[in-house]
Amino acid sequence: MHYLDHAATTPLRPAAREAWLAAADLTGNPSSLHGEGRRVRAVVEDARERIGAALGADAAEVILLSGGTEADNLALKGLWWGRGGAGRIVTTAVEHHAVLDSAKWLADREGAELVEVGVDSAGAVDIDAFTAALPGATLATAMWVNNEVGAVQPVAELAAAAAAAGVPMHCDAVQAVGYEQVDFGASGLTTMAVSAHKIGGPVGVGALLARRDAPLAPLLHGGGQERKLRSGTVDAAGAAAFAAALEQVVAERDLERRRVEALGDRLATGIRDAVPDAVVRGAADGCSAHVVHAVVPGASSEAMLMLLDAAGVAVSSGSACTAGVVERSHVLQAMGHTPEESRSAVRFSLGWTTTDGDVDAALAALADAVARARAAGRMR
Ligand SMILES: Cc1ncc(COP(=O)(O)O)c(C=O)c1O
Structure with a gap:
């Protein structure tokens, strides 16, 4: 299988697996005072320190939790209630559903503007x-x-504008950590979401970075772990694996960005040659190194994905899926694509295991998959 779906999730890095298994063999609740508990607590605090250092944050600013979705929910709802639970939320039309649906829920249920x-x-x-x-x-x-098309936002400018207006600002950096220079301390952000499984760590662990003065209310109540902002026994093995993956990503980031960008450029050029009327976006168009996105008029996302899958190439549409049907992408519609085009996309996302052979396989399968998807569309 040629796996080109790294924006959905990434293969586990050996260093992360090793750290994960070593910590998983320890018994002890990190909140327990006995030696076993203290041993696990030391693993957690070591991971917290390293996660913070890799992302330009103090250890105390790292709130460990279950991943990007939880981090976004804690940031939006936590800041909303922490600031009195009234007023306006400013967001963008292209956010991940973890942000957008949290904001919409606050609008529907809490009267947020x-x-x-x-x-x-x-x-x-x-x-x-x-x-x-x-x-x-x-x-x-x-x-x-952006997780669908890879668009890189001017976060520094947006954060500076928010700071000047005295408004706490959250950023979903889940897709940024792999290839962008992410420095929480320098960013001017109040909170920032990151997730391990997008960078070669395990699924089910992530962090919300939160400045010490972030006006956050907790969503989970219980044992008071994680600055009382996220109760629940901390996943020591997950944290250790996340730290190992993150350190490797940061150490290799510049080299990897150049390598992945070159593969992505070749893929984007090949797609343009094979499907001249496709709208292709890649790193050369200002997008992140790891995403090559194509809108293919007249071909449904599902048909292209299934035909590429049958040819041994795993890709996504990039947008949400309900009961096996790809939804119209809110991101593509916000970018001016028609509703029909917004269901005609294919996202190739590259990562640490991607090779020239994966790009060759995708390009070898593409023209035929597009022709057959278009023919199937005409028969409907
Ligand atoms: C931009 C973005 N935010 C949030 C998430 C959710 O992260 P997780 O799968 O860790 O909950 C994802 C993953 O799909 C993402 O791409």
Whole structure:
């Protein structure tokens, strides 16, 4: 199988597996005072320190939890309730559902006024509109790298605008950590979400980085772990594996970005040659190194994915799926694509295991998959 779906999840790195298994063999609750508990607590605190160091944060700013979805929920709902539970949320039209649906839930259930700032045809947030919506807002949120098309947002400028307006700002950096220079301390952000399984760590662990003065209310109550912001026994093995994966990513990031970008450029060029009317976005168009996205008029996402899968190439549409049917992408619609085009996308996402052979296989299968998907569409 040629796995080109790293934005969905990544193969586990050997260093992460090793750290995971070593810590999983320890018995002891990190909150227990006996020696066994203290041993596990030491694993957690070592991981916290290393996760913080890799991301430009102090250890005390690292709240360990179950992944990107939980981190986004804690940031949005936690900042909302922490700031009194009233007012306006400023977000963008292209956020991951973990952010967008949290914001919509707060609008529906809590009466939040929601401002969804639009993007241009490349997926970049309108900074002026974002800035104009900020004064008096309760919180603001914008993602760093878009998970569907790979668009990289001007996070530093957006965070500076939020800081100038005195508005706490969250950023979903789940897709950014692999290939962007992510420095939480320098970013000016109040909170930031990261997830281990997008960078070669295990599924089910992540972190919300939160400045010490972040006005966050907890969503989970219980034992008071993680600065009383996230009760529940801390997953020591997951944290150790996350730290191991993250350290490797940061150490190799520049080299890996160049390597993955070259593979992605070759893939994007090949797609344009094979399907001249496709709208292709890749690193050369200002997107993240690891995403090559194509809108293919007249071919449904499901048909292309299944035909590529049958040819041994694993890819996604990038947008949400309900009962096996790819939903119209809110991201592509915000970028100006028609509703039909927004169900005609294929996302190739590359990562640490991707080779020239994977790109060759994808390109060898693509023209036929597109032709057959288009023919199936015409028969419907
Ligand atoms: C941008 C973004 N945010 C949040 C998430 C959710 O992360 P997790 O799977 O760790 O809950 C994902 C993963 O799909 C993502 O790509």
